[in-house]
Amino acid sequence: MKNIIIFGLGGFAEIVYMYFKQNPSFNVVAFTANESAIKENDLFGLPVVPFENIETVYPPTKFQMFIAIGYSNMNKKRARVFDEAKSKGYELTSYIHSSTIINDGFVMGENCFIFENNVLQPYVTLGNNVVIWTGNVISHHTVIKDHCFIISHVAIAGNVVVEPFCFLGINSTVRNRITIARECVIGAGAVILENTKEKEVYVSRSTTKLDITSDMLKNL
Incomplete structure (x- = not known):
């Protein structure tokens, strides 16, 4: 213990x-x-x-x-x-919830916290001080470097590199073989199909609001 x-x-x-x-x-x-x-x-x-x-x-x-x-x-x-x-000399412990799926070749640093129902495919590497919230998919051979924070339901394809100090918001998606540069913010719902540059911020457009009220909808 x-x-x-x-x-x-x-x-x-x-x-x-x-x-x-x-x-x-x-x-x-x-x-x-x-x-x-x-x-x-x-x-x-x-x-x-x-x-x-x-x-x-x-x-x-x-x-x-x-x-x-x-x-x-x-x-x-x-x-x-x-x-x-x-x-000060402390070892910094890490935590992986028992429901998370970890595969062969997984490497993790210190002070990482991985919540429920994540899937980490083979040969995923996490640096130090990484937080991965609930329900993400991190695909094979992906590297998430030090001091990153990943919110829920993020989909990261294979062979991705996330450089230090990044934030990936809920339901964001990263295509395979992409590098997310240092200190980037990938906002909720954003889709990243090309390499980013340092300190860039990506946001998706908000869902369109119709010029009607809910009581005008039929069959609802």
Whole structure:
């Protein structure tokens, strides 16, 4: 069993805690955050310890950590805390939900979190600090590099490379053999058929609104 400290006090940290709690391989012992962000001394009945001196209370020789920070600032806040935790000597644990399908050749770094019902085909590689939400398909030989965040129902074809600090929104699609450049945002429903350039933002058009009201529809 891994004894875990969760960095974070927000919604993502609360979600992560529930998943760890449901898995007997993990034992969450405390939460941590920067001292200036701490408003209460406990969360879910567990102590909240300032990150500035966390290693004196829960030494990295006995405890692991998970950085539960979302995609704010293009994942850079999560990356910064990742580096700070590593500099303190912590191993950063990763989590894969039992319903996710993992195939041969899968490689994953530290501080990754993979939610329910994902399909990761053979020879998929995840870097460090990658979050993959629910119900995605990541096809064979795809590489997702450090500090990326993938929301639900994303379809990534084979031999794709996603460079660091990218965000892929719900129901987005990436064609095979595409490279998503560093710090790109692929918005909800976007379809990527060509390589992107660094820091580009892609959005799909919103669904058309008709100039009628719902009570004008027949047979509905």
